Amino acid sequence: MGAGVSTTAAENDDGGTFSLPSETCLDDIPENCISSLMMSFDPQEICTLARVNKAFHRASSADFVWESKLPPNYKSLVNKVLGQQNLGSITKKEIYAKLCQPNFFDGGTKEVWLHRCSGQVCLFMSSKSFKITGIDDRRYWNYIPTEESRFKSVAYLQQMWWVEVIGELEFEFPKGNYSIFFRLQLGKPSKRLGRRVCNLNQVHGWEIKPVRFQLSTLDGQRSLSQSYLRGPGEWAHYHVGDFVIEKPNGPTNIKFSLAQIDCTHTKGGLCIDGVVICPTEFSERLKQI
Structure with missing residues (x-):
């Protein structure tokens, strides 16, 4: 050639x-x-x-x-994360490049980006976008700063009997199969003398009963799973469930939750970074992290 x-x-x-x-x-x-x-x-x-x-x-x-590489809903993505820009003033290549970068919206509590190789939509929601039982009582929960989060802070549970975290999202996804994961860690992250450390002193109660994860969509899709929290000191992704977008015609409403509401014992020492929503084909990578 x-x-x-x-x-x-x-x-x-x-x-x-x-x-x-x-x-x-x-x-x-x-x-x-x-x-x-x-x-x-x-x-x-x-x-x-x-x-x-x-x-x-x-x-x-x-x-x-x-x-041809942009998702069909790219115009709504541009309006949501880049503002009401005149799409005629920038090239499609520039739009693709901008959408592949981390794009925060809803007051910086959510982030959306395109997977650079495939152009598929991925989304991350911060713990600050959730409804967390007792979050306003400093005896139970605190938001702590950390460089280990994309949002620079995580919700940290010191101790509580009733643990319930609820998230809700209305977003226009392109056609496809998607999976939702909570990103959690047992232990409080910090730095000492420039090195990462994780305080496990308050970690307790999670080995007695599993955590329940639920997912539902407005069009009737539902999922329920349970898992014991594992690996103190390391971030892990816990599968909540999957949903399918078959005929995208506007925003999809999704509700998901994490709960351990057995009041026979207290639970503590849990960090909640947020929730990842990604194409299901990427889920095996997250399960291994």
Whole structure:
């Protein structure tokens, strides 16, 4: 590919001659043809091809190439996280790049981004966006600052009999299968002499009964699961459930919860970072974290 072909003359049927181009190369391929071919590649491959030459670089910036990589609801995403911008003033490639970055909304309590390789929508909700029983009573709960959270703080439970955390989201997801995970840790994170430490002194009660996770959507999808909290001192993702968007026609309403409401014993030492919502195909990676 790209090799030159050198020929100075060719013979007509009547014995005459005519000149042929002395060399053909990649630069001779029409840009719209290159752009059409690029639609079949993923975003990272397109960026790699853009470095081949100037023609490929120009072709890689075509709006129709990057619009094919954006989710169908990208206009609502732009309005939600980038404001009421004039979409005609920025290229689709710029929109894709902006949406692949962390984009906070709802007062900084939620974050949405596109998976850079596939263009699929992922979302993270902070613990500050949840309804947590007793959150206003400092005897039970505190928000503590930490660099281990995307939101720079987590909800920390010191001790309580009744633990219930409820989250609700209304969001326009593209068609697909999605999974929801709570990101939790047993133990209070901090730093000492520049090194990470995790105080486990208040961790208790979680080995007696499992935590119950629930998920429901306005269109009738439901999920219920239970799990014992594991691995003190390390963040872990706990699967809440899955939901399906079959015919996206606007925002989907989702409600989920975490509860351990057996009042025969107290529970403590739990950190709640937030909830991850991602395409189900990514869920195996989270389960291993």
